[in-house]
Amino acid sequence: MFSFGLGLRTQHYHDFLNTQQPVDWLEILSDNYMVDGGKPLMMLDKIRERYPMVMHGVSLSVGSVNGLDTSYLKKLKALEQRVQPMWVSDHLCWSGVHGRKMHDLLPLPFTHEALEVVSRNIHQAQNALQRPLVLENVSSYLEFESSEMYEWEFLSALCRSTGCKLLLDINNIYVSAFNHGFSADDYMQGVPAESIAQFHLAGHQNNGDHLIDTHDHPVCDGVWELYRKAVKHFGPIPTMIERDDNIPPLEDLLSELDIARGIASEVINQRVAS
């Protein structure tokens, strides 16, 4: 299904409640609503009545060699029951070991051992959630000597071993391809098309010799170009603009989403015509 969504941010709560906005769904940051009560959950319930939602987390830490935090998983399940989202996503990363929390999306080495660890953790999460987990590729600033395969090969193997789906962050592919010198085209050719559940589009910071995934800028031309290729290759995949900092008025994000709609319909029309 070709659909277009936005990340729900507190700055836009009233925009979404006061007027039915032209989005097909909203993506919530799961962690922001894994609280006991109060305004966050009240607003979530009200907005959920008006919009379909998907859940996106940052702390599942599926790459942690220590395994999943079961209390976190329990809270995630409770939120999933409350929201009844179309799908639940998190990241291919780890966020800390031995009780420490780094609050970051730390990269993994692409080894067979890591594949086993992540597969085990994904199975645990999927058993708890009773649905396939959707995993997002992260931006990274370093790679490991121990890696035995490319990231896209790792993701493909993960999809095969667990049945998980993929949230392809086009910006993250762009950032990591720049930082590590691989081909973004190879990446997109290498991941299993049938497993792609969602696209993320976001902005980053260009520091000349490296890019940082900041989500505080509009989507840049290079990422739009890559999105065009992604639509050509994968077809109509649910797409959203992800902005986490320097949040602009909702109209600005809706305009960016219209650019995505324009590119997507242009590509699809070309596909139909050919």
Add this chain to the structure above:
Amino acid sequence: MKLEELQNQFQSQLLAQNCQDADWISASSRGLTAEFRLSIYQNAYRVRLAETLLDTFEHTANYITEELFETLAYAYIEGHPSTNTNIGMYGQHFPDYLKQELPSCQEVFEVAMMDWLLRRAFDGADSPALTKPVLEEIVASGRGISHLKLVPTVCLTTQKWNSLDIWHAVNLDKEASTATKLREPMTVMVWRKETSPHFRSLSHIETKAVELLQSGQSIESLCEILSEQFPDLDIATEFGALLVRWLDDEILSSNVD
């Protein structure tokens, strides 16, 4: 290198004050050193926690200046690795840290405690409040009430300084009055009414009454204890006045026995 060893070493680098070169990191196609690339993560960890502290303790930062707050926040981060998945809980021990680091400015600890408790009340557990119509309905139905319960967000804190005035002034973007020690310590109650955190100071008798409710005492027992501790007061009248105010403030849970 095994994954466990790699994650241990990676995390140690992020928690250390300075990143070191690491032979388990591949050479960069852009000529960047391993140390530099690790420092991107190391810096992001600190910035994220410092931003969280600033967000949680906004009034405290405005009171002591953002420059001093930032210095203290970064020093706190070095000595206090995050252990809670919910990053919002990171500042749990920050007021105590300020108390220790600013021994001659104890009002800062109290302002920070206000910030912390108000933030906790914001997303604390929900519980429908006991209102006057609900209470009247229970009474009319002939059901007796032996115990009153507080809503879960109710919390008490003691202040020895004019920290409440300081917090108010900062909140209104006015110049805070000079820190002054109170003649006697004052109890402040923090709770959430509907979706907004509230706070107010309590009298001695109300402090005792709320503490007794927190400890699960029955109404009968509560009134007996208040009579013993405040022999000069008409406890029935006092309790009646407190009850009216509590219903108005919505600090009582509708879940009564």
